[in-house]
Amino acid sequence: MTSKRSFIKIQREDMKRRIWPLALSIVGFFFALPVLALIKIEDHISSLEEGLDTLESLRRSFVQYTLAEDNGFMVVGICIMAVINAMHGMKYLHSKQESDFYGSIPVLRTQKFTAAYLNGILITAIPLIVMHLFAALLGISKGLVTAGGFGLGVQTVVILLCAYMLIYTVIVLAAVLTGHGAVTFAAATVLMFIVVAYAVLVETYASAFFITKYDTFLGENSLYLSPVTILGLLLWHESSKSGGYIYSYSTRCFVLAAIILVIAVALFFAIRAIIKIRPAESAGKAMAFEKTKAVIKIIIMIPVALSFGLLFPSISNSGTYRWMIFGLIVGAILAHATIEIIYEFDFKACIRHLISGALGAAITAVIVCLFVFDPLGYDTGLPDRGSVESAALYVPGINSGAYYVDYGYNDYLSNEERIMTKMLLRDTDSVYMLAEHGRDFASSNRMHMATPDGGYISEFDEENSSYRPISVNLRLRSGREFKRTYYIDTDDKEIYTALSDIYDTAAYKNEEYFLLSSERKPAASDIQFITYESGYYYSKDVHLNAGETKKLLDTLAADTRTLTLDVLAKEAPIGVIDLNVNESKPNRRGTYSMEIGYVYPSFKKTRALLESYGIDDGSELHSEDVDYIIAVKWSDDGEDLSERIESRAEIDKLVPNLVLDRFSDVNSTVFEVSRDINYEVHFKGSKGSSENYILRVR
């Protein structure tokens, strides 16, 4: 009975017992693919005949929504079939009668398992492939599927089946480790999401308690830790798109799919080994292996308790440690009791195995302490000064708001990401000094700053109003990167000087102001038109030729190079220049609008050039242009306390300290304003309109 021929017989016999999942798979994929294809074909032909869309666009739409990633019925169908096939194929392990039956016949357990496992794949794969082909042929017959579209569909099926293998195998693992269908379902859910849950909880606790935490530990990568979420990532994250349509899957996508397949196969062999030692008497019980009970309970207890530890502080709005401790205890007790009840199918079992329950609670407490008291020195540690090779500094309160949009590319980096990744400050002493200062501040204040709900104590901010955040990236000689966000006291002369020294370096400015970067500075010929905006209400589009555009960009860049931290502390921008890129350029898909640079009052050359192009740069506010000012303010009770200021003396006194509200926060690290009152300035004569201003305080 160990021959190949016998195995095929066993597999065939097993398939005979799997008729209804097979029928469901055939019917399901029939509706999800050929029937959907017919519906789409009808719609698309109608759109084409009415001239509502182009053939190329409809081809893309048909492939994407019928044969590829956005056929939700197909994707969901894969997931549903994974659950059904795993549960149905392995149900023989959960029935005493069937366990006795299959255990006593002259067939190896591993053979029976392998036959059932493989049939679970075939039941999904064959109907999917056949129906997909059927749908593709329907599309081809109507000219909606080209060779490229068909290839994309095939790629989608390959990716789907790889993901299916992992999801299905993980549920099979859950079935083998348990002895009851309902427990299998719960165990599968745990296996699917437990690693992601741990990653999310570590992230959340770190965000709540590590006040210097920069960015996420795993971020979106944590989604690669679940078979279900990885399917979504493969389909929707690892594909190249434009205008909402998929063009291709990335090489990385196929590498990931191959890795998933390898993991699924490795998991299959591991399960096959488990099958050999799996006790048949576990049929009908919650868990197959007695010895795994305590371990599995603790693995589940910890995230449940940690979740409850965050839940109560968030509900209480006070974010106190008292509620966190209460939540941790309640979560640990609930998880322990629930799991023990499930293990024994007996409510009275909730108070059994208290030692392992206590161990789970203790491990949870240790994990919480790692975040709350930071014994490993996440907030309080710094690498040796000598080990730092280069550094990057991101100051959110300098040049904030400027944006560079390039949604057409997958490797889009935000301003912050780019600075932290690419800024290369070789003279690291000043950055290190800032980091030391921030570290010292964090060390002495972390217990006051962090709260279990992830918020900050507002009184703390009021007491430390001169503190501003910065992010540093210390690149070590070992290749490791040390990224932290610190609070620095901008009133401290030493710190201000260090910040000023860094700001003045070309390495800093070239990354902070992308107009100064030869790599990212757009070519003048790509610019369709420029838009100049001043305040909330003044905006003007100007079409310049390439020479004029280049001259403007060069002049603005030259003026930007002259900026110092002292200038930023004294001046607020009076306008901003947007570049609108020609979106029809090859390799540049999507819409472009880049807010490339602020214009400061001291940018004499830029302002003169703008004027020569017919642009009113908004210039500074002059009291003689002001008709009257409305000081808008509200009492704590919501009463309108606004007042109209018409006195010339008052206006003359106020105007020099008013800055455009829109740009008041651009350099908030060094330029401070008061937001207690908003000033609505109404202009005289030709200006004849109003603009919102705000009062600077230093």
Add this chain to the structure above:
Amino acid sequence: MIEAVNVTKRFGDIVAVDDVTLSIDEGKVFGLIGTNGAGKSTFLRMLSGVLIPDAGRIDIDGMTVFENPVCKERFFYISDEAFFFLNATPDEMERFYETCYPEYNRSRYEDLMARFELDRKRKISTFSKGMKKQLSIILGLAANTKYMFCDETFDGLDPVMRQGVKSLFAQDMADRGFTPIIASHNLRELEDICDTVGLLYKGGMLLSEDLDDIKGDVHKVQVVFPSDYDPAELIGRLRILEQEQRGSLYTLIARGKQDELNSTLREGNPVFMEALPLSLEEIFITSTGVEGYDIKKIIY
């Protein structure tokens, strides 16, 4: 030959089978007797390779059973709740077993189905409990294996069917050295079928002997001695298992050969002496020396 050596099986804190050593010869019907929970089913499940013993070993014809298809081809196991595929007919089950057992005899199956008047095309789920047991036995016999392990299989069979099955077993035993191992909680069910009996009690094997040996070794005699004779010394020389006196009538159950027992008693010049038939139940009660509810429950 089936050999179990120091076999133990625990389910959590419960010791279901405790250090059982047993050997079952070929060509005989072996009866495994025990109360509910005595460990019969567990022992049979280990014997058929469903369960792994926690300690000890089980060999069938010198081969380990667990995960050994070659060994498993030699027996057919009928559990107390036999499993049939959902909505399956006897023919569908037959085709499955045919793929599993290399010596499967389809004509035997067809012949027995006809003889037992079971509908081969009818869904098994519509069969009565007794019919399902008949079907299991038919499939087992058609599998043509050397051994058959039956867990409570005869309970619920009507006397005619029992007799029919018994004759089938006898025929196969004579033809091919077939060896059925039958577990039951009811001794009376096995008395007329088994050649050898093993008694399981609280997971342990109390005895395992040939019924003929047991019956040949234990005898029941009623005897009346002359009124002036005191038989105490005489009776004391016998290996008495049980003794009862009503007036001058002694009822004795003793171990030993019938002739020796009779000749010893004749030394007292009995005025009346008669050998009485001894039921298997009485033999068990007396020969095990175990008294109390549990052992009686085995029998009654």
